[in-house]
Amino acid sequence: MTTTSPHAPLRPLGASHARWASGFWGTVQQHTFHTSIEAMWESLSDPAVSPGLRNFQVAAGLEPGQHDGPPFMDGDFYKWLEAAIARLEVAPDPELAARIDELAHLIASVQREDGYLHTPTLISERTASAATGEEAAVALADRFHFETYNLGHLITMGVRHYEVTGSEVLLNTARGAASFLEDLATNKPVELARSAICPSHYMAVLELYRATGEERYLRLSEAFLTVRDDFEEGGDDNQDRIPVREQKVVAGHAVRANYLYAGLADLVAETGDEELTAVLSNLWDDVIDTKLYITGGCGALYDGASPDASPWQQDISRVHQSYGRAFQLPNTTAHNESCANIGMILWSERMLAATGDARYADVIEQIAYNSLLAGISLDGREYFYTNALRQVRDLPYALRRPGDTGQHPVPAPPASDARLRESYLSCFCCPPNTVRTLARFHERAASxxxxxxxxxxxxxxxxxxxxxxxxxxxxxxxxxxxxxxxxxxxxxxxxxxxxxxxxxxxxxxxxxxxxxxxxxxxxxxxxxxxxxxxxxxxxxxxxLPMPVTVLRGNRLAEEVTNQVAIRRGPVVYALESADLPASVLLEQVAIRRGTVFTPVETEIAGTRVIALEAEFAVLPATPDALYGELDDAPLASTSARLVPYFTWGNRGVGEMSVWLPIAW
Structure with a gap:
């Protein structure tokens, strides 16, 4: 959100009015600008690592070849560009400006006359030939080609490029993309509704409306909602089983949900629709009160079903990377995709602008200092796709790799493979999303x-x-x-x-x-x-006093029964096996009531943080069998320290847990 909206009393401040000039966020943003953005460009521009840039070069006829990588790669390239544009706005750089201008013209050169821009299809159109019998790909033939997702991020990036540079090259490309979506909404509403997953285009067309003042884009955003509500083939996974105004709880894919509701919050900022505002407020409360992790993570489940969608098995809606039932919050298998956590920031900041209610800013802070920063390594070069609250050794099953979206699987790693951040993920949606969010975090400072x-x-x-x-x-x-x-x-x-x-x-x-x-x-x-x-x-x-707080979970959150988590200020803490004696296993460590935690300054991977030192109880070792007798030997003790959750995993492979048992 960058400009005034009639029904959003708070107007976020851009870089000309708000800067992170020092302190914690100043350091993070400078690291983002000078390390993360540049390192990511090295990956995206190197065809041996990523097809991000090369796909556009092939689509433009500058290089031979076929499309490579996932179909949503275009959108992820646009997100990196948005981050680079944010750096250009805050810290002008002629070399970066020239690179961005060159990329802008490359992207614009690929766009079809009807406004469509999706490199997999455009490359197929270019390379198909009657001689070989190869047929060109058809737009919107597969909903998991993510065309509307790509177009949405194109529009958002194009608007930002215009606002920062004054160039209309990508603004005109954004207008063309919106025209293509307009045609779909008018003439092919079913195809549009079927393809409207990870709906970044909801937010995008309203940014275009604010930048241009053209009413057609506001009307288009309203048409998106109408098309979705009239769709008869939907399910909970994409939040289109029932009309939005009838939704009482948040279900299904967490990224898709948070993007949808953020876009609708943008819409009510322009229209003042009180009914829709109330729906969004209730849905946001449902997440915060029953489905949000203590770290601000969103979307507990890798896969499952939506058992409340229908009493009939054949009609139960499949769900993926999704919100589960109320209080269903597993720790080791928590999904919490980085994009979902960012989506909650997008939704919350729009609700904040519309209401002025500080609880929305509280949740942005909760996510920012915990799950958002956990998604990127302290050196700014490696990334998590999922953000669990516990990692254990010898897990007897493999968790999904970042490249397996459910539609385009990649080989699973060995079952013992632990989570580690990676510099490049075959499913690359989260890294540039994290970087653009950090690059623009000054816009969340004040209104x-x-x-x-x-x-x-x-x-x-x-x-x-x-x-x-x-x-x-x-x-x-x-x-x-x-x-x-x-x-x-x-x-x-x-x-x-x-x-x-x-x-x-x-x-x-x-x-x-x-x-x-x-x-x-x-x-x-x-x-x-x-x-x-x-x-x-x-x-x-x-x-703001910052005593250490010991927190318990709701009685219905069974995964954390008889366990506690530690927080100091907005920062959630975790125990890593790296901070335990070799003779003590993670699952043996417990917190006694009345434990005193002492803040101590330390460094992790060269980053200054405050850790918490304390004396912990050491429980008897757990049985190797599924069940075993309770050992009644006296509890031992050990000294250890807790570290900020966002710093975990920066010291190599190891175990970690946010929640620890209570030793009564």
Whole structure:
């Protein structure tokens, strides 16, 4: 979201008004710009590693050959470009600008006259010949070719390219793609509905509407919803079994769900549809209250069925990479695709803009400091596709590899193969999605509304805003999330623009001092309003106490019964076998009630973090048999440390768990 919408009172700030200039997020963003984006380009531009660039070169007739890689590779290439454009906006670079311009013209040159752009089909059209009897591929012949997904990311990237560079090369390409979707909505609605999986195009056409002001794109977004609701061949896996307005719970593929609801939240920001707003609010609550992992992970199940879709077995809808039942949250087999977690950020930030409710910003923070950052290695070069909360040795079955989407399987690894991040995944949707999210994370820092400046996320921002009669510039100095002391200094100001600071839902006992005087603090999970005539040098000091918190799960979350998780501030912690004595196994470690956790500064893979040291109970070894007698020997003890969940897996293969048993 980049511009004003009539029914979204909060307007997110772009790079000209919000920057991560220092602190935690400043470091992450610089690492993203100078390591992740460049390393990913090395992969995408090297045909020995990735067909990302070469597919466009082949489609343009610049190289011989056939399409290679998954059919959604185009969209993943566009996501990388979106990240590169974000870097260009924040840190102008002539060499990068020239590379992006060259790629823009390459992509535009491939587009068909009707606006269609999908390299597998376009390459097939180019290489098919009557002499060989090879027939050209047909657009939308297979819903798992992800054409609308690709077109959606093309449009989003094209709009961002125009906003940052002023060039209309990719904006015109975006217009063409939207025209193709318009034709489908009008003349081939069934084909459009059948192909509308991972619906990035919902968000995309509304970005195009905001950039151009052309009403046709708003009408197109409404047509997408109508086409989906009229579709009679749907299922829970794609959230099209029943009309959206009748949906009470979130089911099916978590990426598809979160993208859909984010796009619909964009729609209500433009239309003010109160009924649809209420539906989205209830669905969001369903996820947060019953289906969200403590790390912010979304989509618990690799595969399954949707048993509530129908009482008849033949009509039960298959589900894939999906939300399960309420409180169905396995740990070792948790799927939590990185794209799904990012999709929840997209959905939540749109709900935040529409409502101003701090709970949406709380969830963005929960995801950002935990499952989002876990999806990328600390050196910024390797990625997770799934984000489990537990890893154990000698797992007697293989978990799906990133390249196996369910439609295009790749060989499974040996059953003992543990999760490790990889620099290049054959299913490459998550890495560029992670990188574009981090590259644009400054857009989640704060918003401006008629009520003033709202600061949502902390971690080293510089903000500068103005309205009709006032302006305010702030610099945040903090060691957040390792310390809860936040110091905002007014660096420029005119008038009395109100300032709203988020008081996180996890905090208790927050204090606030404004220009040397104590100021009342609102309840956790809200914004504290500060209204005064600002002067340069004014300091706003917000202290958020960060005691270590021991958390339990709901009684219905059976996978975590009699276990606890540890959180300090917004950061969830985990135990890795690397931090245990060789004689103690992961499953033996338990937490006693009243355990004191001591924060200690340390480094993991060259990254400074705060770990938690404590004395843990050591349980008797578990039996080799399926069941065995309880050993009543006295419990031993061991010293160990917990590390931030997002840092796990950066020290080689090992075991890990977020949830640990209680030793009563």
């Amino acid at each position: 401006l509304s008629a009520e003033g400046l709202f600061v949502h996320q902390y971690g080293g921002s510089e903000l500068s805003v103005e309205n009709e009669d006032a302006s305010l510039s702030l610099r945040e100095d903090s060691d957040y999330p390792w310390s809860g002391r936040l110091v905002f200094t007014v660096t420029a100001a005119t008038g009395a623009l109100p300032l709203h600071l988020r008081i996180p839902g996890w905090v208790a006992g927050a204090t606030l001092i404004v220009a040397g005087e104590a100021h009342a603090v609102s309840a956790p999970g809200s914004y504290t309003r500060i209204e005064r005539t600002w002067a340069v040098g004014d300091e706003i000091i917000l202290d």
